[in-house]
Amino acid sequence: xxxxxxxxxxxxxxxxxxxxxxxxxxxxxxxxxxxxxxxxxxxxxxxxxxxxxxxxxxxxxxxxxxxxxxxxxxxxxxxxxxxxxxxxxxxxxxxxxxxxxxxxxxxxxxxxxxxxxxxxxxxxxxxxxxxxxxxxxxxxxxxxxxxxxxxxxxxxxxxxxxxxxxxxxxxxxxxxxxxxxxxxxxxxxxxxxxxxxxxxxxxxxxxxxxxxxxxxxxxxxxxxxxxxxxxxxxxxxxxxxxxxxxxxxxxxxxxxxxxxxxxxxxxxxxxxxxxxxxxxxxxxxxxxxxxxxxxxxxxxxxxxxxxxxxxxxxxxxxxxxxxxxxxxxxxxxxxxxxxxxxxxxxxxx
Amino acid sequence: xxxxxxxxxxxxxxxxxxxxxxxxxxxxxxxxxxxxxxxxxxxxxxxxxxxxxxxxxxxxxxxxxxxxxxxxxxxxxxxxxxxxxxxxxxxxxxxxxxxxxxxxxxxxxxxxxxxxxxxxxxxxxxxxxxxxxxxxxxxxxxxxxxxxxxxxxxxxxxxxxxxxxxxxxxxxxxxxxxxxxxxxxxxxxxxxxxxxxxxxxxxxxxxxxxxxxxxxxxxxxxxxxxxxxxxxxxxxxxxxxxxxxxxxxxxxxxxxxxxxxxxxxxxxxxxxxxxxxxxxxxxxxxxxxxxxxxxxxxxxxxxxxxxxxxxxxxxxxxxxxxxxxxxxxxxxxxxxxxxxxxxxxxxxx
DNA sequence: ATGAAAGCGCTAACAC
DNA sequence: GTGTTAGCGCTTTCAT
Numbered sequence: 235x236x237x238x239x240x241x242x243x244x245x246x247x248x249x250x251x252x253x254x255x256x257x258x259x260x261x262x263x264x265x266x267x268x269x270x271x272x273x274x275x276x277x278x279x280x281x282x283x284x285x286x287x288x289x290x291x292x293x294x295x296x297x298x299x300x301x302x303x304x305x306x307x308x309x310x311x312x313x314x315x316x317x318x319x320x321x322x323x324x325x326x327x328x329x330x331x332x333x334x335x336x337x338x339x340x341x342x343x344x345x346x347x348x349x350x351x352x353x354x355x356x357x358x359x360x361x362x363x364x365x366x367x368x369x370x371x372x373x374x375x376x377x378x379x380x381x382x383x384x385x386x387x388x389x390x391x392x393x394x395x396x397x398x399x400x401x402x403x404x405x406x407x408x409x410x411x412x413x414x415x416x417x418x419x420x421x422x423x424x425x426x427x428x429x430x431x432x433x434x435x436x437x438x439x440x441x442x443x444x445x446x447x448x449x450x451x452x453x454x455x456x457x458x459x460x461x462x463x464x465x466x467x468x469x470x471x472x473x474x475x476x477x478x479x480x481x482x483x484x485x486x487x488x489x490x491x492x493x494x495x496x497x498x499x500x501x502x503x504x505x506x507x508x509x510x511x512x513x514x515x516x517x518x519x520x521x522x523x524x525x526x527x528x529x530x531x532x533x534x535x536x537x538x539x540x541x542x543x544x545x546x547x548x549x550x551x552x553x554x555x556x557x558x559x560x561x562x563x564x565x566x567x568x569x570x571x572x573x574x575x576x577x578x579x580x581x582x583x
Numbered sequence: 584x585x586x587x588x589x590x591x592x593x594x595x596x597x598x599x600x601x602x603x604x605x606x607x608x609x610x611x612x613x614x615x616x617x618x619x620x621x622x623x624x625x626x627x628x629x630x631x632x633x634x635x636x637x638x639x640x641x642x643x644x645x646x647x648x649x650x651x652x653x654x655x656x657x658x659x660x661x662x663x664x665x666x667x668x669x670x671x672x673x674x675x676x677x678x679x680x681x682x683x684x685x686x687x688x689x690x691x692x693x694x695x696x697x698x699x700x701x702x703x704x705x706x707x708x709x710x711x712x713x714x715x716x717x718x719x720x721x722x723x724x725x726x727x728x729x730x731x732x733x734x735x736x737x738x739x740x741x742x743x744x745x746x747x748x749x750x751x752x753x754x755x756x757x758x759x760x761x762x763x764x765x766x767x768x769x770x771x772x773x774x775x776x777x778x779x780x781x782x783x784x785x786x787x788x789x790x791x792x793x794x795x796x797x798x799x800x801x802x803x804x805x806x807x808x809x810x811x812x813x814x815x816x817x818x819x820x821x822x823x824x825x826x827x828x829x830x831x832x833x834x835x836x837x838x839x840x841x842x843x844x845x846x847x848x849x850x851x852x853x854x855x856x857x858x859x860x861x862x863x864x865x866x867x868x869x870x871x872x873x874x875x876x877x878x879x880x881x882x883x884x885x886x887x888x889x890x891x892x893x894x895x896x897x898x899x900x901x902x903x904x905x906x907x908x909x910x911x912x913x914x915x916x917x918x919x920x921x922x923x924x925x926x927x928x929x930x931x932x
Numbered sequence: 933a934t935g936a937a938a939g940c941g942c943t944a945a946c947a948c
Numbered sequence: 949g950t951g952t953t954a955g956c957g958c959t960t961t962c963a964t
Contacts, residue, residue: 246735248654249712251941262951267943274944275949292730297711298651299941302956305597307647309690309711318676318890323667330666330693339707341658342691344679351683358688362646362658363598381641386595501877525874528850541667600957611935616959623960624933648957651940 250291259287270295301363308338310551311359313369315347315467320523321494321540322370325392328544329368336552338365347467349374360387366551371396373435388554390547394437395560402557404547408438411536411565412445412492415518418534418567419488420453423576424516428479428486429462430472430496439464442492442520461486465496472499480507480515487576488516494523497533516573531571538565599640608636619644650712658688659900660708662718664696664816669872670843670889671719674741677893678717685901687714696816698723709736715900720745722784737903739896743786744909751906753896757787760885760914761794761841764867767883767916768837769802772925773865777828777835778811779821779845788813791841791869810835814845821848829856829864836925837865843872846882865922880920887914 256266261280268274269284276284287293301307312329314322326342333340341362343355349372356378359367366388371379379399383389391403419427429446432439443462450457460482465475476499479486489504491497497519501511509515512531519526522537543563550557605615610629617623618633625633636642650656661678663671675691682689690711692704698721705727708716715737720728728748732738740752768776778795781788792811799806809831814824825848828835838853840846846868850860858864861880868875871886892912899906 247733249709249734249941253941263942264944264952265950268950271943277949280949294706294710296651296941298647298656299956300943302645302647302651302940302958303942303944305956316676317666317679318669318672320667320669320672323669323672326691327665327667327693330691334703339690339692339711341688342675342679343688344676354683357643360598361643362688384596385598498873498877505879523874524847525872525877528847528874529877530854530879598957602957612958613936613960614934617934620959626933629933645957648940649959651942651956652958652960654940 249296250293251296252293254291255284255288255293258291259284305363307363307365309341309362309364310338310548311341311343311355311362311364311367311369313343313345313352313355313359313367313371315345315370317342317344319495321521321538324540325544325547328541328546329548330544331541332545332548332552336548338548338552345370345372347372353378356382360385366390366554368392368547368551370394388551390550390557392543392547402550403560404543404550404563405437405560406538406543406563406565408441408565409445409448411520411538411567412442412490413449414445414565414567415490415520415534415536416446416449417453418569419490419516419518419573420449420455422488422516422573423578424488425455425576425578426458426461426484426486426488428482428489430476430479430489430491430500431462431464432467432492432496433464436467439467439492446490458482458484465499467493467495469495469499472496473503476500476503477506480504480509486515488518488573491517491519494519494521497521497526501529512572512574516576518573522568527570529572533572534570535568536565537568539563598645599642600645601642603640604633604637604642607640608633654712656712656714657686658690658711658713659897660690660692660704660711660713660716660718662692662694662701662704662708662716662720664694664719666691666693668844670870670887673889674893674896677890677895678897679893680890681894681897681901685897687897687901694719694721696721702727705731709734715739715903717741717896717900719743737900739899739906741892741896751899752909753892753899753912754786754909755887755892755912755914757790757914758794758797760869760887760916761791761839762798763794763914763916764839764869764883764885765795765798766802767918768839768865768867768922769798769804771837771865771922772927773837774804774925774927775807775810775833775835775837777831777838779825779828779838779840779849780811780813781816781841781845782813785816788816788841795839807831807833814848816842816844818844818848821845822852825849825852826855829853829858835864837867837922840866840868843868843870846870846875850878861921861923865925867922871917876919878921882921883919884917885914886917888912 252266256263269276269281345352352372353375368390370393389401391401463475463479465471491500518534520536522535526533526535601615605612618625618630694701701721702724717739719742738750740750812824812828814820840849867883869885871884875882875884
């Protein structure tokens with residue numbers, strides 16, 4: 235009696251293969267393939283028998299065998315900075331939704347904005363032989379991305395322009411979005427608009443600051459450098475930066491937070507400082523997260539269509555060749571109740 | 584002259600294989616394997632040559648070939664309801680972080696709480712031959728999960744108990760968490776506490792309602808069924824439900840929202856109804872999302888350690904056998920400023 | 933210490 | 949219309 239052949243209780247049943255189905259249906263391997271895939275001619279009777287055998291055995295094709303043969307996996311990688319951040323979460327939902335309709339599957343990675351982690355994840359994705367990668371690149375690892383492209387892995391970058399690489403990129407109009415927000419604050423009479431910005435290493439950090447400066451230039455209002463505070467786009471350093479900004483001389487009467495994490499920090503810092511919004515300080519933030527409209531007063535925002543961008547990124551990965559260069563998505567300025575006109579007490583008539 | 588062999592500009596270089604490395608290093612396939620994997624003996628000199636050749640060719644092992652041979656992929660699936668919801672986002676960050684340290688990779692799927700979508704995604708994950716799946720199950724598709732277990736795919740469920748299936752499950756103490764919140768409101772003098780609940784089909788929906796009822800029973804306060812409104816855990820139906828709850832007779836003087844999406848809806852409905860928090864209506868919510876402490880007043884919450892749960896889920900998948908039954912995680916009741924004592928005007932002395 | 937060869941599950945070309 | 953076979957890239961056993 236052969237112990238190996240007994241159906242052990244604890245031993246999981248090996249996943250069934252085409253060969254199993256072929257034996258069960260009493261046909262050859264090729265016939266099973268033709269019957270199940272629809273490629274090639276099979277008689278109706280045979281097809282019936284094969285389908286029945288497959289169903290009975292609970293056969294499920296192996297994506298591994300298939301991928302190995304076809305040199306194509308239908309898997310794509312997604313590298314975001316922080317999936318618990320609503321912006322990336324919305325983007326990811328968009329990628330997942332479009333990927334599903336395209337018959338693709340998504341391996342999600344969270345880099346924490348760390349180039350080393352990004353590198354490790356990209357390496358993993360290449361080993362998994364993904365067909366493409368959607369990434370919010372840290373700005374490092376140029377050789378890595380070049381290598382990926384050489385291997386025929388389709389790339390799409392989001393939110394940041396990677397200088398020197400020819401990768402299709404999806405980006406919002408940071409300069410215009412930021413500029414419209416700051417113009418609005420200046421038009422309300424604010425002359426000391428604090429800017430809570432991201433790192434200069436990212437396009438989104440740099441460009442939003444450019445918009446801030448352009449708005450000042452066009453309004454003829456001088457920029458006070460001490461009102462510009464740069465922080466990482468993460469919670470750890472954000473609070474200290476926001477607090478520092480509120481303690482600047484002169485104290486800002488309005489504040490523009492250049493992403494949702496920095497805005498959170500700003501609101502907490504404002505409350506901690508005993509200031510009221512909008513009486514003491516007006517606030518505008520970049521990125522229309524769900525809680526922005528919950529606040530009292532509701533926050534005025536520069537809205538970016540994160541989910542739609544995710545959709546589009548997945549489409550771009552699936553249709554390489556149709557996508558070139560940088561696609562700029564417009565932002566929308568949504569005025570709510572977090573800003574108030576400012577009349578400088580010193581110069582009041 | 585052979586055209587095929589020329590390095591075409593547009594033709595991507597095929598990913599290098601062990602065979603390529605073997606030829607470049609002038610050794611056999613087995614030697615390359617032994618040199619790169621560390622399994623087996625290789626002379627120092629040979630190892631050196633192999634490593635150099637691999638580096639020079641930019642060789643990257645194929646997870647496909649490896650997985651096919653080993654019948655094990657080191658990939659795990661994660662099925663959440665909505666990755667843009669902060670709760671799932673935090674959980675996912677936890678899974679990703681732990682998976683990384685365990686050398687595993689995560690295919691993320693978003694079911695939208697739809698059993699059909701869940702089924703399709705689970706099917707995909709099984710075809711991908713994932714080693715395990717972490718899921719927030721909809722409660723349907725029992726046969727599917729049983730089949731997965733039979734195939735030796737390790738399962739971990741989160742947030743919901745699936746009756747009739749023996750799957751290790753990670754869950755917060757919904758009854759106790761909910762009960763402590765409602766006890767608090769009753770102790771403040773509220774006698775008409777509205778309950779904005781999730782669907783009865785999910786454990787988290789049912790149990791939180793049980794906590795609500797137990798708190799009333801122990802305080803000797805009768806439950807008014809018209810103050811219990813159930814909604815799906817999604818934005819579409821939440822707002823209508825919240826509005827309906829606020830129009831109940833008697834009007835609730837306090838409100839317990841059983842998840843973060845319902846809480847969002849409740850706050851908007853409160854504002855739309857022209858009510859003030861906490862003067863007109865006290866509020867407690869389940870799940871301590873980042874914006875809860877941003878609100879003025881800051882919201883009192885039942886906090887659940889979402890990220891830590893994600894960590895633990897990944898560990899459980901990686902160490903099957905060590906995990907059995909249902910692991911209940913305690914919640915934490917965090918009192919902030921969104922509740923106020925209530926003295927019924929009719930019975931005031 | 934190293935080379936040769938089999939086989940994981942699938943696709944596709946070929947033979948009948 | 950159907951069966952057979954080679955090969956994708958890797959791991960592992962068996963010779964040498």
